[in-house]
Amino acid sequence: MEVLxxxxxxxxxxxxxPRPVGLVPTMGWLHAGHRxxxxxxxxxxxxxxxxxxxNPRQFDDPSDLDRYPRSEAHDVAICAAEGADLIxxxxxxxxxxxxxxxxxxxxxxxxPLEGAARPGHFDGxxxxxxxxxxxxxxxxxxxxxxxxQQLRVIDRMARDLAIGTEVVGCPTVREPDGLxxxxxxxxLSAGERAAAPVLHRALVAGRDAWAAGERDADRLRRxxxxxxxxxxxxxxxxxxxxxxxxxxxxxxxxxxxxxSLAVRFGPTRLIDNELLDGSEG
Amino acid sequence: MEVLxxxxxxxxxxxxxPRPVGLVPTMGWLHAGHRxxxxxxxxxxxxxxxxxxxNPRQFDDPSDLDRYPRSEAHDVAICAAEGADLIxxxxxxxxxxxxxxxxxxxxxxxxPLEGAARPGHFDGxxxxxxxxxxxxxxxxxxxxxxxxQQLRVIDRMARDLAIGTEVVGCPTVREPDGLxxxxxxxxLSAGERAAAPVLHRALVAGRDAWAAGERDADRLRRxxxxxxxxxxxxxxxxxxxxxxxxxxxxxxxxxxxxxSLAVRFGPTRLIDNELLDGSEG
Numbered sequence: 346m347e348v349l350x351x352x353x354x355x356x357x358x359x360x361x362x363p364r365p366v367g368l369v370p371t372m373g374w375l376h377a378g379h380r381x382x383x384x385x386x387x388x389x390x391x392x393x394x395x396x397x398x399x400n401p402r403q404f405d406d407p408s409d410l411d412r413y414p415r416s417e418a419h420d421v422a423i424c425a426a427e428g429a430d431l432i433x434x435x436x437x438x439x440x441x442x443x444x445x446x447x448x449x450x451x452x453x454x455x456x457p458l459e460g461a462a463r464p465g466h467f468d469g470x471x472x473x474x475x476x477x478x479x480x481x482x483x484x485x486x487x488x489x490x491x492x493x494q495q496l497r498v499i500d501r502m503a504r505d506l507a508i509g510t511e512v513v514g515c516p517t518v519r520e521p522d523g524l525x526x527x528x529x530x531x532x533l534s535a536g537e538r539a540a541a542p543v544l545h546r547a548l549v550a551g552r553d554a555w556a557a558g559e560r561d562a563d564r565l566r567r568x569x570x571x572x573x574x575x576x577x578x579x580x581x582x583x584x585x586x587x588x589x590x591x592x593x594x595x596x597x598x599x600x601x602x603x604x605s606l607a608v609r610f611g612p613t614r615l616i617d618n619e620l621l622d623g624s625e626g
Numbered sequence: 627m628e629v630l631x632x633x634x635x636x637x638x639x640x641x642x643x644p645r646p647v648g649l650v651p652t653m654g655w656l657h658a659g660h661r662x663x664x665x666x667x668x669x670x671x672x673x674x675x676x677x678x679x680x681n682p683r684q685f686d687d688p689s690d691l692d693r694y695p696r697s698e699a700h701d702v703a704i705c706a707a708e709g710a711d712l713i714x715x716x717x718x719x720x721x722x723x724x725x726x727x728x729x730x731x732x733x734x735x736x737x738p739l740e741g742a743a744r745p746g747h748f749d750g751x752x753x754x755x756x757x758x759x760x761x762x763x764x765x766x767x768x769x770x771x772x773x774x775q776q777l778r779v780i781d782r783m784a785r786d787l788a789i790g791t792e793v794v795g796c797p798t799v800r801e802p803d804g805l806x807x808x809x810x811x812x813x814l815s816a817g818e819r820a821a822a823p824v825l826h827r828a829l830v831a832g833r834d835a836w837a838a839g840e841r842d843a844d845r846l847r848r849x850x851x852x853x854x855x856x857x858x859x860x861x862x863x864x865x866x867x868x869x870x871x872x873x874x875x876x877x878x879x880x881x882x883x884x885x886s887l888a889v890r891f892g893p894t895r896l897i898d899n900e901l902l903d904g905s906e907g
């Protein structure tokens with residue numbers, strides 16, 4: 346396994362690597378969720394590339410960027426254990442060389458939820474992923490469904506710009522108590538960590554009500570919100586029950602829907618979701 | 627030579643075509659300027675692809691889009707005469723399939739001049755060219771220097787998104803009386819057509835003054851503007867003397883500069899430019 350820093354090193358390594366190429370873009374601090382993406386790529390492609398880049402353009406909050414956890418040695422060990430072939434861990438100037446001045450923006454699907462809560466976030470995501478897709482030209486790229494809207498934004502962008510990389514969504518990986526794996530979980534205090542599984546419990550309660558026949562979106566949102574409200578450390582930012590295709594809020598759940606939420610525990614902001622569709626519940 | 631309509635037809639034709647590929651993106655109504663681009667591509671690449679697509683997203687003025695001249699039979703004949711291999715002349719839905727919702731925007735270089743005069747224009751240009759570059763993956767793409775700012779916007783976008791297509795700028799082709807070739811020239815009345823060479827004459831007067839040692843940008847702009855003012859049919863929109871690298875207006879021409887203008891003749895808007903650098907004058 347090689348750890349590469351520059352665009353040139355990456356290009357040269359890719360030129361001597363077999364196709365198809367599978368890409369796992371990450372911001373490092375790899376956890377079991379990332380491991381599952383790397384393992385999936387390993388099972389489907391001849392060359393597995395993991396990128397490790399904390400992308401400043403997708404942070405709307407500078408303090409969130411400053412305290413985003415980093416540990417390259419740990420990340421490299423995980424990539425090696427999962428059988429990745431190449432790691433690209435560039436400095437900022439290799440991703441955004443001097444003079445870089447292009448923004449890729451996705452429209453409607455990027456507007457609500459995380460797009461509304463974090464201005465500019467999805468422009469930063471779409472732009473950096475367009476750069477990574479351009480550089481790596483992978484046949485497939487793997488993303489976790491915990492960031493469901495991100496997955497949809499990237500898929501839209503890649504199709505629209507005819508980039509030729511298939512965007513693959515992979516199931517959310519959870520701790521035994523249900524908390525979705527996230528690099529930001531490391532910031533939780535012991536008390537917050539103990540409280541955080543309420544996110545998944547609340548979503549499952551909503552999903553269970555839906556599975557039992559509840560189709561009123563407001564009542565589903567309320568079931569989730571009330572369970573969150575019972576946890577004093579949880580400060581909900583939004584609870585959404587939206588059309589899974591458009592992410593527009595629903596009144597009646599008469600189609601596949603996404604139940605999702607963003608919740609703060611102190612300075613740490615966590616998101617999670619459950620899909621309400623024919624294959625669940 | 628094949629005329630292709632769909633993304634699939636294009637992809638299949640490219641799959642059986644030798645590399646390198648040279649791309650000449652056009653909006654049709656081909657003239658000697660386009661011919662020179664096709665000929666240059668022909669001399670440098672194994673497969674020459676001409677695209678003919680009047681891109682609605684780059685028209686800020688709907689009436690300009692409606693009256694943009696079109697004649698595919700004429701265009702196909704010119705492509706054949708210049709030895710193009712493939713023509714892609716898609717309907718709008720093949721470039722922008724249902725659901726298309728991505729915008730590629732370039733920053734500072736796209737802001738002044740045409741960017742200021744035509745809101746959204748360069749977003750439309752950068753987006754459609756990103757799609758064409760994604761679909762065609764040419765080694766080189768050829769653009770005319772008459773649209774100098776467009777060339778710079780596209781070059782910025784292609785480098786930033788690591789698209790791998792080299793953007794090649796080609797000299798402006800002119801009528802014998804100096805008028806820059808443009809598909810919009812067809813709209814000029816006989817009187818307007820007779821008056822239109824004043825654009826090039828005015829720019830050459832400015833360039834001559836620069837070559838004779840004038841370095842005050844305001845005086846150079848005034849030389850151009852006064853020559854335009856002497857032509858009653860010409861309604862100048864802007865006269866610019868800008869840093870050729872940044873397109874920021876200059877006070878003193880102490881570096882390579884672009885002398886450029888936009889002028890209306892009735893409903894027809896024309897642009898032209900002259901580079902003031904060491905290799906000229």
